[in-house]
Amino acid sequence: MRVLLVEDSQRLQASIGKALRRSGYAVDTSGDGETGLWLAESNDYDAVILDIMLPKLDGLALLRRLRQKGRQTPILLLTAKDRIEDRVTGLQSGADDYLVKPFALQELLARVQVLCRRQYGNKSSSIIVSDLEIDTTARVAKRAGKELDLTSREYMLLEYLALRQGHIVSRSEIETHIYNDSAELMSNAVDSAICTLRKKLEPGRPLIHTRRGLGYTLKEAL
Amino acid sequence: MKSIRRQLTLNLLTGFGLLLVCSMTAIYFLTRLALLKEFDASLQAKAWTIISATECGRDGIHVELPDDYFEKANEDATPQYYEMWQVDGGVCARSPSLTAVDLPRRFGRTDAPAYWNLPLPGGHAGRAIGLEFSPKAEDERDRRSAPPMAVIVVATDRQSLDRTLNTLAVVLIVAGILTVCITVPLINVSLQRGHAPLDQLSRQAATITAESLASRFSVATLPEELQPITSKLNDLLSRLEQSFERERRFSADLAHELRTPLAELRSHAEVELAWPQKSDAQNYREVLDIALQMEAMVSRLLELARGENGKIALRIETVPVAELMEEVWQPLAAKAATKRLAVHFSVPRDARVQTDRTLFRSILVNLLSNSVEYTPQAGRLTIEWQADLQKLTVANTVQDLSPDDLPHLFERLWRKDKSRTGTEHCGLGLALSREYASLLNLSLSASFTSDNSLALILQPARAGAGPPRGSETLTTDAC
Numbered sequence: 001m002r003v004l005l006v007e008d009s010q011r012l013q014a015s016i017g018k019a020l021r022r023s024g025y026a027v028d029t030s031g032d033g034e035t036g037l038w039l040a041e042s043n044d045y046d047a048v049i050l051d052i053m054l055p056k057l058d059g060l061a062l063l064r065r066l067r068q069k070g071r072q073t074p075i076l077l078l079t080a081k082d083r084i085e086d087r088v089t090g091l092q093s094g095a096d097d098y099l100v101k102p103f104a105l106q107e108l109l110a111r112v113q114v115l116c117r118r119q120y121g122n123k124s125s126s127i128i129v130s131d132l133e134i135d136t137t138a139r140v141a142k143r144a145g146k147e148l149d150l151t152s153r154e155y156m157l158l159e160y161l162a163l164r165q166g167h168i169v170s171r172s173e174i175e176t177h178i179y180n181d182s183a184e185l186m187s188n189a190v191d192s193a194i195c196t197l198r199k200k201l202e203p204g205r206p207l208i209h210t211r212r213g214l215g216y217t218l219k220e221a222l
Numbered sequence: 223m224k225s226i227r228r229q230l231t232l233n234l235l236t237g238f239g240l241l242l243v244c245s246m247t248a249i250y251f252l253t254r255l256a257l258l259k260e261f262d263a264s265l266q267a268k269a270w271t272i273i274s275a276t277e278c279g280r281d282g283i284h285v286e287l288p289d290d291y292f293e294k295a296n297e298d299a300t301p302q303y304y305e306m307w308q309v310d311g312g313v314c315a316r317s318p319s320l321t322a323v324d325l326p327r328r329f330g331r332t333d334a335p336a337y338w339n340l341p342l343p344g345g346h347a348g349r350a351i352g353l354e355f356s357p358k359a360e361d362e363r364d365r366r367s368a369p370p371m372a373v374i375v376v377a378t379d380r381q382s383l384d385r386t387l388n389t390l391a392v393v394l395i396v397a398g399i400l401t402v403c404i405t406v407p408l409i410n411v412s413l414q415r416g417h418a419p420l421d422q423l424s425r426q427a428a429t430i431t432a433e434s435l436a437s438r439f440s441v442a443t444l445p446e447e448l449q450p451i452t453s454k455l456n457d458l459l460s461r462l463e464q465s466f467e468r469e470r471r472f473s474a475d476l477a478h479e480l481r482t483p484l485a486e487l488r489s490h491a492e493v494e495l496a497w498p499q500k501s502d503a504q505n506y507r508e509v510l511d512i513a514l515q516m517e518a519m520v521s522r523l524l525e526l527a528r529g530e531n532g533k534i535a536l537r538i539e540t541v542p543v544a545e546l547m548e549e550v551w552q553p554l555a556a557k558a559a560t561k562r563l564a565v566h567f568s569v570p571r572d573a574r575v576q577t578d579r580t581l582f583r584s585i586l587v588n589l590l591s592n593s594v595e596y597t598p599q600a601g602r603l604t605i606e607w608q609a610d611l612q613k614l615t616v617a618n619t620v621q622d623l624s625p626d627d628l629p630h631l632f633e634r635l636w637r638k639d640k641s642r643t644g645t646e647h648c649g650l651g652l653a654l655s656r657e658y659a660s661l662l663n664l665s666l667s668a669s670f671t672s673d674n675s676l677a678l679i680l681q682p683a684r685a686g687a688g689p690p691r692g693s694e695t696l697t698t699d700a701c
Contacts, residue, residue: 009482009485009486011486011490011508011511011512012482012485012486012489015486015489015490015492015493016489018493018497019489019492019493019496019497022493022496022497080477080481080482080485082477082481100481101481101482101484101485102481102484102485102487102488102489103485103488103489104488104492105488105489105492105493105496106492108489
């Protein structure tokens with residue numbers, strides 16, 4: 001999952017960015033509204049965490065411009081403005097969620113997760129594909145009732161494929177949504193990650209299928 | 223509790239009552255006087271009737287009245303009596319109704335008879351007239367010699383007069399009481415009507431709360447006596463509204479200012495707890511920076527509160543301005559150089575000021591550090607001390623500031639950058655400087671100069687003598 005964090009406090013940007021990355025998200029950051037808008041328009045994010053009081057372009061203006069251009073990326077407003085009118089204005093401007101500073105990190109992560117899940121039309125915290133069950137709240141995957149030992153990136157890859165079960169997910173989509181930047185990516189990074197995931201999903205019938213030249217799909221074997 | 227209405231009712235009633243009593247008393251006594259005068263005239267007429275029937279002959283003075291004159295008179299409700307004496311002799315005539323009792327022998331002149339009240343032989347109250355007269359002579363021979371003088375006293379019952387006067391008194395008292403009884407509700411109704419605008423004002427005032435300070439009393443519809451008070455109340459409301467708004471904004475800004483460092487601290491700690499890593503100095507530095515930022519803000523707010531409450535003790539001494547300026551500038555010089563600011567100092571080397579060194583230094587620190595912070599790259603900064611006026615001007619080029627921002631410059635926590643990005647300045651410096659300036663009897667103001675620079679001016683709040691003119695001036699340029 002790729003998340004954009006637009007926050008002018010460098011310290012907050014660093015700690016939230018770290019928490020998101022450690023939770024398996026690919027994170028882009030921006031310290032001002034103009035760069036944030038450019039990033040949000042140029043990339044396909046699963047969620048945007050947006051401060052309101054930003055230099056150059058404030059968060060609400062950024063939000064309105066994105067919505068005017070038809071971008072439906074889920075947006076969470078993260079701000080020190082705590083009045084009811086501020087919340088109402090934020091939500092009416094097109095935000096999907098609103099969180100007031102100071103906040104509990106776990107709550108922020110849970111809300112971001114919900115927004116990402118909702119992006120793919122899944123409202124439940126549980127995704128089931130055949131005998132594979134993914135609990136997105138506990139961030140645990142089980143195959144035939146047995147918990148799988150996954151790294152956070154492997155988990156995010158599995159969750160991403162599961163959220164789009166039955167659809168073909170291209171290699172570049174996986175690169176965009178799972179990896180932080182191109183520096184982390186080797187030419188066969190996605191193939192190798194899929195290979196590792198397949199092994200960890202064994203034994204049992206294969207769930208991840210390759211569509212040559214197109215990408216991968218996760219679905220119950222026919 | 224004092225009540226204007228009760229006080230007015232009491233005063234009006236007392237005044238009206240006194241006026242009524244005086245009027246009634248005057249009416250009573252004037253009427254009494256008139257009735258007595260009439261009564262006395264009637265007595266005099268009776269006396270002269272008897273005198274005209276009196277003759278003086280050789281056998282003495284005798285009265286020629288019909289025998290039944292007094293019997294007829296006494297048949298009326300008002301008994302009448304008379305008695306006549308020779309001035310130097312005894313009784314020469316008396317009415318038959320006087321049995322063994324004599325009337326008092328008291329008299330005045332013919333043209334000024336004596337009148338007095340007396341108890342009548344029957345026990346009733348009566349009134350008498352007494353006068354000295356010369357009876358007419360019976361024949362020609364008697365007329366040639368001087369007739370002897372006689373005294374006549376005529377008395378009559380005055381019960382009817384007293385009854386009339388008593389009736390008048392009762393009528394006046396009853397009329398007075400009735401008038402007072404009618405006046406009380408009339409005064410109440412009048413006062414109620416007169417107080418209606420006050421009641422309306424009171425009802426309107428009762429609906430005003432901290433949330434509805436924007437409402438104002440309608441002045442046009444009020445009586446002219448209440449208009450000045452209401453205008454003053456409206457002014458007060460306006461000042462209160464501004465003050466509440468400022469406090470509300472201050473609280474909101476303060477909460478916002480503290481929320482961000484708190485969020486930084488909390489998320490930093492939570493990240494470190496969730497994904498522990500080997501502790502390094504950088505982590506502690508981060509936490510320390512946040513703590514210092516919050517501490518600086520709280521300290522400044524406390525200083526501001528102390529300043530506003532006048533709890534800062536001043537120690538006035540002679541402070542060398544140039545020396546202090548150099549001391550304050552030293553830590554800022556590096557940043558000014560990094561920003562390539564063109565700095566121009568014009569401070570007389572021997573400039574002195576009588577002030578509290580600590581507070582004056584704090585003002586200088588705030589003004590200079592603000593200027594360095596907000597002057598754009600390669601901008602211009604001028605610091606000038608006018609010794610004769612004891613006036614300090616710190617002027618710097620500005621980028622985003624407009625004249626509309628001037629009224630907000632000295633508000634607590636106000637910052638032009640709505641995002642409030644950055645941690646060094648929290649928008650309290652100028653508010654604090656103005657408070658300190660006020661304690662030092664100085665004024666701190668801001669204006670825009672013709673070359674689009676912001677000038678912060680510190681000068682005596684009231685005209686005062688400055689150091690001698692023509693003193694040496696230290697001029698420094700730094701880039």
